[in-house]
Amino acid sequence: MQQEHEDTTTTATATTTVTGRRVLPEPGRRTRLVLASALMLFVELALIRWTSSNNLYLVHLTNFVLLASFLGIGLGFLRARAERDLFPWAPVGLAALVAFVLLFPVRTGTGRGGQWKLVGLFDLAPLPRPLSLAVVFVLTVVTLMAIAQEVARTFATFEPLEAYRLDVMGSLTGIVSFAALSFLRLPPLGWALLGAAAFVVLLGRRLALARRLPAVAIVAFVLMLGAESFMGSFQWSPYYKIHTADVAGGLVRVEVNNTPLQTALPVSVIKKNSQFYLYPYTYAGPHDDVLVIGAGTGNDVAVALDQGAKRVDAVEIDPALMQLGRDRHPDRPYSDPRVTTHVDDGRAFMERTDRHYDLILLALPDSATIVTGQSALRLENYLFTTQALTKARSLLKPGGTFAMYNYYEPWLLDRYANTVSTVYGTAPCVQRGPSYGPRQQAVLSLRKDASTGGCTTTWAPRTTALEPSVDDRPFPYLGSRTIPSFYLWMLGLVLLASVVAVRSVAGPLRTMRPYVDLFFMGAAFLLLETKNVVQFALLFGTTWAVNAAVFAGVLLSVLAAIEVARRVTIRRPVLLYGVLLAALALAWLVPQDALLSLSVVPRFLAGVTIAFLPIFVANLLFAVRFKGSGSSTVAFGANLLGAMVGGALEYLALILGFNALLIVVALLYGLALLTGRRHLVAART
Known part of the structure; x- marks a missing residue:
């Protein structure tokens, strides 16, 4: 049986030697990995929510910060063995990002003739969109990379499946924490205090490093988010930053997310x-x-x-x-x-x-839409199909x-x-x-009877009428089946920057060559997750609670797959590809309309089965492969970078529709099978 090289990893706080598959972690190391993973996902979710509430450029780039987060986390895992400890600089990067977004917001103002336009602080012209997005992207990458390195260093001290299990438990903790804050409608100060507490616990004595700059940064982002929370008549719902202002006659005017x-x-x-x-x-x-x-x-x-x-x-x-x-x-x-x-x-x-x-x-x-709209999956799109x-x-x-x-x-x-x-x-x-x-x-x-009730002013198209939106392609603000050129430029530059960043930060790309199949698995799984979030939004509503429940369900499916892989030896993992293909085919063949016609309980059971069966099988396949990885952090980093590519491929839904993403998922898992065949042979022996 072919064996890959096993690493001896030195963390920032202790040294743990991995001999074969035996691991001797220090007491409390499990808790540390769970807490660090929770912090990582919590910060990611908070940034996705908070940046778009202050920068309208991000409203129609729904996964822009997500792509930056995946890149940062992947880079952090690839730097697990680097000597320089980046984690103390995570609060500094976060404080810089918060300061930039608050100093250079992008919001809606009123121009001549009552026409809306985008403005910045004090109604000045906003930063150019490419510059604003570039700074947000870089600072997000830097912040998540620093946090992810801390996760990765602890991650590497466990055998792969145990590390993956603890990481998923931490991610689940992060989702539950953020969902609880959303339920309580706490302002950003609540997010900041929880994140600051996690930073303090994880940094410990390292807060004194770098002339106490990390400690200053923690205080700074707490104060900045606190000021935003209590100044300017803001309140925060699970969806929006809401601003109220009294106007003439004792009336109240409402703005959401600066619009x-x-x-x-x-x-x-x-x-x-x-x-x-x-x-x-x-x-x-x-x-x-x-x-x-x-x-x-x-x-x-x-x-x-x-x-x-x-x-x-x-x-x-x-x-x-x-x-x-x-x-x-x-x-x-x-x-x-x-x-x-x-x-x-x-x-x-x-x-x-x-x-x-x-x-x-x-x-x-x-x-709540803005003047620059192209296309985005927003809360109300399923109303217009x-x-x-x-x-x-x-x-x-x-x-x-x-x-x-x-x-x-x-x-x-x-x-x-x-x-x-x-x-x-x-x-x-x-x-x-x-x-x-x-x-x-x-x-x-x-x-209802298709009469106009006496109205004589009926609609006639001024030009060729655009085709109606449908549930599989709910993009009423997209003129045709195309990806807008700005999205293509954005995705191209993001992917190019990612290649340069991986090469510069993590060294030669050939270090990830043994894990190309995990890269494809990451891309496929992100698309599979996207399809299921969209499907559940249609079946049960596009609410924050439904989305949180779906993400939690995905992580619970991952945990179940890990537990099976830990306890059961699957000698012919290639068969899992066949089961996965069958599960994807089932999801493809069952029309969404058929599920909508069911009552709530049967709809839930059918939706869960169709959505989570391929997720479970895909994660079982990943867990079996990851179990035999030689360098767990490099393998996991390759998987995360693949997920970033999957995030870019999401935009194919603008052309093909969401159901067609299942075909892309199947193709990507086919590439994983082709590039990972030798590992399947090794597993059989």
Whole structure:
């Protein structure tokens, strides 16, 4: 049986010799690895959430910080044996990143004619997008690399599977911790204090190194995030940084993630200055039972009550926005006994409810978008697919009306109108209001029987109407099946920078040559994880709780695979590739619509089986291979760098759709099989 070279690793705090497969870790080393891994994932999640709330360039680059994190973590693992200890510099890198984002924010301002534009601090011009993104990318890489080296040095003192097991336990701890802070709606100060405590425990005496700079950096990022948390009337929901400001007449204006959202207006003012809210009722039939999706602070609910609604179901995904409506809306619509509030994803609510309505309103549910939009998977995208509008139509009573309204650019209005027309078989009524730059207020409405209720201004495309969005490709803001050129440039530069960074920081790329198969496994697994997060978002809602549960489920599947690999000798691991291919084929063949038609419990069981079976098999395959790795840190680093490439391949969904990612996953595992054949032979012997 072919054996790979085993390393003798010296950590920053002690020396542990690995002889064969016997490992003698110091007391407390397990706890240290779990804590360091938890800190690593916690910082990654916090940066993904926090940077996009202050820098609007990142809103439409949903995995940009994730790519930087994977690169940093991979580099940290590849530097596990380096003499220089980077971990004391992790707080310094984090403090520098926090300072940069706060000093050079990118937010929405108002230009001439009321048109939105991007501005920086004090309404000055923001940094150019390439420069801003480059600095965020580099500082994220540096911070995560320093933390990951600490993880890797402890990681290397255990046999591979035990190290992997402890690392996953730490990652699970990090996810649970961040989910708990989201549930409690704690501001960044809460994140900072928890991260600072972990830094202090892990650094110990090393805080005194480098002229106490790490200690100063820890205090600095806690103070900066504390100042942001309590200055400027900010509050933090599980989704947004929310800013409130008092305006004339005792009203409150709300911004989310540095973008204007809504001003809570009394109906008397709406009737005078914002008649747009009344348009859906112009040609509607009865409206005793009303469903408002995107209820926000309550304007649409207040109008529905004023128009005579006897019952209103108000659905809002963000609990903080709904609470603002309870506390600050001048008409107090959420206190009316006719209103039932639901903190939920709009599409998920429609899939679960058994009620029927006279009027269903999609009430500005994507109003948090910004002026530079290309495409991104945002919270409300599943509301604008043909399947979603078909579901809404099925919930209408006879004679009931569907309406959706927002501030649309002409091409986007044509896309949505074409979607409505595709579902109902006829052109919808369109009522236009004032224009704000390239955007125009507009309402699209149609009755269940496909009549317009007397409206004579029906939609006609100004140019060739764009194809409707569907659940498999929920990108209404993408004009065609293509990857925008900016994304291609960004991904190309990121991957080029990654190659240079790996070569410069970790030495010759040939050191990872024995682990090329693990590289492909990392790329494939990231895509598989992405597909499952998206699938569960569709099945159960795009909420922070669902996402956290899916990631936790993935890690629990990984733990289960590790335990099987530790206890069972799989002499023919090549057979696992066949089982994995069958599991991927099952996920490919079962249409999502079939699962949506199931009740909640069967849908959950079917969704878990289809999603987590390939994840379990893929991780069992990885665990069997990783168990025999000679240098666990280099092997794990190669796998993480592969995951970064997988993150770049996610953008293929813009062209192919999410289900097609399963084909890419199968191809990548095929490459892993081809490049790792000798390890399969070794396992059999």
